[in-house]
Amino acid sequence: MAAQVAVANGGGAGPAAAAVAVVPAPAPAAPGGVTQPLPTTSLYVGDLEANVTDSQLYELFSQAGQVVSVRVCRDVTSRRSLGYAYVNYSSPMDAARAMEALNFAPLNNKPIRVMYSNRDPSSRRSGSANIFIKNLDKTIDNKTLHDTFSAFGAILSCKVAMDDIGQSKGFGFVQYEKEESAQSAMKSLNGMLINDKPVYVGPFLRKQERDNSFDKAKFNNVFVKNLSESTTKDDLVKVFSEYGTITSAVVMIGMDGKSRCFGFVNFESPDDAARAVEELNGKKINDKEWYVGRAQKKSEREMDLKRRFEQSMKDAADKYQGQNLYLKNLDDGITDDQLRELFSNFGKITSCKIMRDQNGVSKGSGFVSFSTREEASQALTEMNGKMISGKPLYVAFAQRKEDRKAMLQLNSLRCALYQ
Structure with a gap:
């Protein structure tokens, strides 16, 4: 229909x-x-x-x-x-x-x-x-x-x-x-x-x-890697069959006929597959520490990697929250060294960079990171609005994309409240 x-x-x-x-x-x-x-x-x-x-x-x-x-x-x-x-x-x-x-x-x-x-x-x-x-x-x-x-x-x-x-x-x-x-x-x-x-x-x-739904999804197919080159299909069956009935198992072989040191094991029961992952992941077999996990489609792997990357970036940003300054309205001729010199009086600089396009031309913006929040705060207070090369410098605490989005939402909420 x-x-x-x-x-x-x-x-x-x-x-x-x-x-x-x-x-x-x-x-x-x-x-x-x-x-x-x-x-x-x-x-x-x-x-x-x-x-x-x-x-x-x-x-x-x-x-x-x-x-x-x-x-x-x-x-x-x-x-x-x-x-x-x-x-x-x-x-x-x-x-x-x-x-x-x-x-x-x-x-x-x-x-x-x-x-x-x-x-x-x-x-x-x-x-x-x-x-x-x-x-x-x-x-x-x-x-x-x-x-x-x-x-x-x-x-x-x-x-x-x-x-x-x-x-x-x-x-x-x-x-x-x-x-x-x-x-x-x-x-x-x-x-x-x-x-x-x-x-x-x-x-x-x-x-x-x-x-949560993604993490708790039921699965039958298990991926195993970091195998020794001598590990065979029969070896996989012997190890994994202790956890339930296996419908198939394979060790991937390269064009040269040698093991690629990873493979797949398919269980009849999702519960057996989950138990095998829980008990075998990280276990040492033939002096090799196996990774055992749910077999994923390419799109799922990419999604998982993206989530992990975003989390690591968030953790890093949280660690240095309040120590990293964002600058804009910089003169195009200012270099990294000159930028470092401008801010060196406020404390220990851990990183300093001018943002440039693919041709190496300055985008008029950059970042300066300090070792402490107090140093960054003092630099922001004294440098924001200061005339550098005939242009007023804009200085603010650097924000992650999610934080900027949250600020926009806060602005819109304020707009709504004052209707």
Whole structure:
């Protein structure tokens, strides 16, 4: 059974908002016909084009009712748009009408995404009634995804993940108002065809839950390495069969006919495989310390290595937190040695580097690391804003990408709180 979805082609909008016909929306009725007030007058507006202004949003959303306030959230330092905004109405009815009429409306030639503002981070991150969809056709956009999944209940949030150039990554998320709607959507659409592609529809898992799921996955196939060159298939069978029934075993052989010193053992039972890994990993056999672990696909190995690398980088960054300074607005002619000389009065410098492009040209930025936090703090206080080669130097504590992202989120939270 195929669920073919037609992609809607919205008309382009000029610098200002496109005119949108707004139809009055009745308030939802409870059983017995009693009208229930809507819970909020505040809307979240996402997927904004970078140049959208407060006045454009005010003009567009005023078509639905009396707008109390509009604010495009911006970076505190650069004042660049963060890609979303909040619109507040005086009436819940107006907010409901705007969400119904303006969701996916084009603004500066880009469809916007409108939903009720949810200021409770715990509910947003809980994953409740939230589903994950992958193997989406690249032509499917937010509106198409919304139209497809809205048949199962009221949707709070709906988004197709996009890359840096605005192309679909082939997966997305839908959060329903009720868990029953999410369960119904998963049951009905998992494995179905959307635009001739079978899609996976399952529960959304937070990163920590995905990591735990990955670590605890059941497996039958075991990888073993650091074998001695004389170890044979029969030797593997003899060692591993003590832990359960083996369906296959192999020692990998190179083009020269010699052992590549690693192999695979497949168990009939995942429990037996797990026990073999637990008891044999790190054990010395024929003067060789074996590594024994779950056999992984290439993609899984790469994911595992990436996680380990990111963790090691985090540990290193945490170790030197507050000792590493980031500099920018440096004159292009300044060298590493000159930079070291500029900061040497503040303490012992452990590393000092100007960032350069592939042609060796300075990017105007760099890093200086001190042996103690106190030295770095003094250098920051005295050097930030100081004129160097006719340019004011910018100095700040260096931050990891995750920390910068957290700061952006904090800035956006502040923006939301002061609506």
